Amino acid sequence: MKTRTGLAFLAPALILFGVFVLYPMLTAFSYAFFEWQGTSRQGFAGLSNFSALVNRAPFKTDLPTALLHNVLFFVGTMLVQNTIGLSVATLLHRRARTRRMLQTLYAMPYLVSPIVIGYLWTLLLSPTFGPVNQLLTKIGLEQFALPWLGDPKTALWVVILVSVWQWVGFPVLLYGAALGGVPEELTEAARVDGASHGQVFRKITFPLLIPAIGTVSVLTFIFAMEAFALPFAFGGSTGNPAGSTDFVSLLFYRSAFDSGAVDAIGTSSALATVLFLIIFGGAMAATKVLRRHERRMAS
Amino acid sequence: MTTTLTAADAAPTGLETSGASGASGRRPRRRRGSSASDPVGGVGASILLWGYAVLALAPLVIMVLNSFRTNADFITNPLGLPTSPTVAAYKEAWTVGSFGTYFVNSLAVTAGAVAISTAVSTMAAYGLARSRARIFRWIESLFLSGLMLPIHLAILPVFFLFDGFGLIDSRLGLALMYAAAGVPFSIFVLTTFFRQLPEELEEAAVLDGASPWQTFWRIMVPMVRPALATVAVFRFVPIWNDFLYPLVLLRSESKYTLPVGLTNFFGENATNYSALFAGLVITTIPLIVLFLFATKQIVAGLTAGMSK
Numbered sequence: 001m002k003t004r005t006g007l008a009f010l011a012p013a014l015i016l017f018g019v020f021v022l023y024p025m026l027t028a029f030s031y032a033f034f035e036w037q038g039t040s041r042q043g044f045a046g047l048s049n050f051s052a053l054v055n056r057a058p059f060k061t062d063l064p065t066a067l068l069h070n071v072l073f074f075v076g077t078m079l080v081q082n083t084i085g086l087s088v089a090t091l092l093h094r095r096a097r098t099r100r101m102l103q104t105l106y107a108m109p110y111l112v113s114p115i116v117i118g119y120l121w122t123l124l125l126s127p128t129f130g131p132v133n134q135l136l137t138k139i140g141l142e143q144f145a146l147p148w149l150g151d152p153k154t155a156l157w158v159v160i161l162v163s164v165w166q167w168v169g170f171p172v173l174l175y176g177a178a179l180g181g182v183p184e185e186l187t188e189a190a191r192v193d194g195a196s197h198g199q200v201f202r203k204i205t206f207p208l209l210i211p212a213i214g215t216v217s218v219l220t221f222i223f224a225m226e227a228f229a230l231p232f233a234f235g236g237s238t239g240n241p242a243g244s245t246d247f248v249s250l251l252f253y254r255s256a257f258d259s260g261a262v263d264a265i266g267t268s269s270a271l272a273t274v275l276f277l278i279i280f281g282g283a284m285a286a287t288k289v290l291r292r293h294e295r296r297m298a299s
Numbered sequence: 300m301t302t303t304l305t306a307a308d309a310a311p312t313g314l315e316t317s318g319a320s321g322a323s324g325r326r327p328r329r330r331r332g333s334s335a336s337d338p339v340g341g342v343g344a345s346i347l348l349w350g351y352a353v354l355a356l357a358p359l360v361i362m363v364l365n366s367f368r369t370n371a372d373f374i375t376n377p378l379g380l381p382t383s384p385t386v387a388a389y390k391e392a393w394t395v396g397s398f399g400t401y402f403v404n405s406l407a408v409t410a411g412a413v414a415i416s417t418a419v420s421t422m423a424a425y426g427l428a429r430s431r432a433r434i435f436r437w438i439e440s441l442f443l444s445g446l447m448l449p450i451h452l453a454i455l456p457v458f459f460l461f462d463g464f465g466l467i468d469s470r471l472g473l474a475l476m477y478a479a480a481g482v483p484f485s486i487f488v489l490t491t492f493f494r495q496l497p498e499e500l501e502e503a504a505v506l507d508g509a510s511p512w513q514t515f516w517r518i519m520v521p522m523v524r525p526a527l528a529t530v531a532v533f534r535f536v537p538i539w540n541d542f543l544y545p546l547v548l549l550r551s552e553s554k555y556t557l558p559v560g561l562t563n564f565f566g567e568n569a570t571n572y573s574a575l576f577a578g579l580v581i582t583t584i585p586l587i588v589l590f591l592f593a594t595k596q597i598v599a600g601l602t603a604g605m606s607k
Contacts, residue, residue: 001429005511009426012419013482017442020479024456025448031455038465071463088351092342098348105352108359111586111597113540115558116579119565120362123575129607131361131377138378165355173598226449229558247474249451256455258548265455272452286568 014155031269037262049263049270058255059267064238066246069156073247074224076160077167078217084164085171085216086209090201092172093179103176107169114166118233121162125149126170149234152244159245163227173217178212179205207297214290218283225279228253248275359583366576373572392564396574398581400553400558406585408470409538409544410493412477417531419478420485421523425515427486428493429501440491445483451543463550468550476544481534492526492539493519532596533544536586557582 032049036041053059074085088106092099109117125148133145140239148154182205190200231239237254239246252275255261256268333471357369361556365373366388376395392398458467491530496519505513518529526528542558564578590597 001426001431001511003430003432003434006426006432006435009422009511009515010435011514013423013442013486014438016415016419016443016475016479017482019456020460020476021445021448021450021453021482022441024452024453024460027456028453084351088348091348095345095348098345098497102348102352103598106355107598108587108590109355111536112359112583113542113558115540115542115561116582119561119575120358120579123572124358124361129374129377129572143381169355222447227452228451228462229540233562252452253543269455272455274375276449280447283447283515285450 028269029273032273033137034266035263036266047167047265052267053270062246062251065243066248066251069247070225072156073160073227074221076108077220077224081164081168081171082213082216084168085173088172089175091178092176103173106172109166110169114229115233117162117166118230122149122234132196150241152242155241155244156210159231163230174212174216175209180208182208211290211294214286218286221282221286222279225275305308307360332360362576362579366580368573369572370571385424392577392581393576396502396564396578397560398578401555401557402581404470404554405539405556408474411474412538413534414530415478416485416534417527420482421489421520421527424486424489424518427490427494442483443485446487450480453484454543454547458547467548468554473545473548477538485530488530489526492523492577496522498575529596532589532593535589539586
């Protein structure tokens with residue numbers, strides 16, 4: 001194909017992507033380095049917007065808490081979701097008849113909007129009319145019929161577990177695909193040599209799954225750092241109760257659109273830049289480690 | 300004599316039988332152990348797996364069941380079943396709660412975005428797959444870098460961009476935004492597909508005097524139809540569900556999409572449980588329908604997400 005023809009085919013996508021994604025993404029950073037008076041841009045601000053994130057209310061108090069919640073969200077999701085996902089995928093492996101059916105059922109909640117999921121579980125866990133607490137009372141577990149979402153000590157964990165419930169079908173699918181790629185001769189040979197299922201899994205299957213686990217970790221990291229809609233549905237933009245479900249994206253939304261601060265654009269852009277660096281840097285570093293690991297496995 | 304013999308014969312036989320049955324009880328298990336082709340964990344695992352399936356679906360089933368009850372019925376017995384099912388909650392949500400309007404808005408924005416995104420990405424993917432010049436590799440990596448970009452963080456510049464174009468509070472603007480955001484994933488999947496098609500196809504078409512556009516439209520596009528379905532279906536879900544962009548970019552209630560409309564409705568009707576459940580079902584139903592018709596595409600899309 002001639003270069004000019006090729007470019008003609010590319011033009012519409014380039015324009016659309018350039019105008020609505022690349023340009024805003026690049027300017028997002030530049031916003032953070034200027035002083036702002038409402039919507040009018042003033043002089044160059046150096047790093048003063050960034051230092052405001054450390055020194056000034058509400059960032060001084062809210063940012064560390066929110067960031068901690070993002071990290072807990074990531075760690076909790078990794079531990080619970082990966083464990084369940086990997087176990088389920090291992091159990092499903094070789095169940096040729098039911099695997100597809102079950103994989104599909106597990107993936108169903110992923111389809112549902114996080115907003116719907118958040119409101120649905122708010123209704124289900126409602127202390128007065130919630131079916132969950134009604135059921136717990138009925139089967140004699142009154143001591144667990146608590147206002148799970150109303151208590152600042154438990155609310156964050158409800159958010160995390162609900163998110164795991166929604167997304168678990170994803171690692172099940174990915175680990176299922178990765179397990180399909182483990183050469184049968186290897187596991188078969190080990191079994192013939194008298195290795196137990198557990199040994200085969202630890203010594204052969206698991207090491208071969210590490211690239212898939214790494215990929216899931218990177219995607220989970222990005223997902224956890226961006227968390228917005230689900231916590232919004234549970235605790236509104238302020239992370240109720242008492243800021244216990246606050247996340248960095250919620251703080252960003254509040255400071256950009258709800259704060260009324262005169263330099264809101266500058267500080268919230270600085271916050272977006274920091275979050276971007278965390279996400280991009282984290283994802284890049286993890287991918288690099290993974291590649292190195294893959295090279296070592298191959299050699 | 301014969302009887303004792305029989306008895307004597309019978310005794311070992313009995314022993315043997317019990318031994319055999321014991322062995323046959325153990326032997327298949329041993330065989331199962333040594334062969335890798337049997338499921339791990341046996342019946343216990345099956346029960347666990349189906350139990351988990353129930354856990355995955357129960358909340359969604361409860362949501363649907365309660366949407367067919369009256370509010371008074373739900374409050375008196377939250378665990379009850381819809382013994383006399385009624386669609387009153389749906390009527391209320393659809394008209395009083397404006398879910399009819401939100402539904403149409405969501406459908407227009409999502410379908411429009413998917414159509415635009417798939418169209419421009421298919422063209423671009425074809426151009427990328429069939430061009431040799433170095434600039435194309437550069438453009439391709441530019442697009443692919445978009446796979447990792449957390450575009451929600453660009454909401455402020457997008458807001459001002461839209462303000463400049465007069466696109467604030469515009470459903471078309473929202474659709475264009477989503478279309479652009481879908482370009483990297485669509486190009487990523489489609490380029491791989493186009494590269495797998497033999498170039499002889501186009502060479503033959505060129506010999507027959509077809510223009511590049513005719514070759515693309517008449518010959519290449521029909522051949523990547525399965526990939527188009529995957530891309531379109533897989534992009535539909537996140538756009539339908541997206542919350543931040545309509546929350547920030549739409550102003551008038553008559554233009555709200557379902558997730559934002561739902562938030563609005565929840566704020567005003569926090570105790571009208573059955574109508575809330577109906578609203579949740581209305582927001583979810585198109586995706587369930589899509590899923591039932593296109594399970595294969597969605598699963599393919601999820602797995603393609605892995606390789607990014």
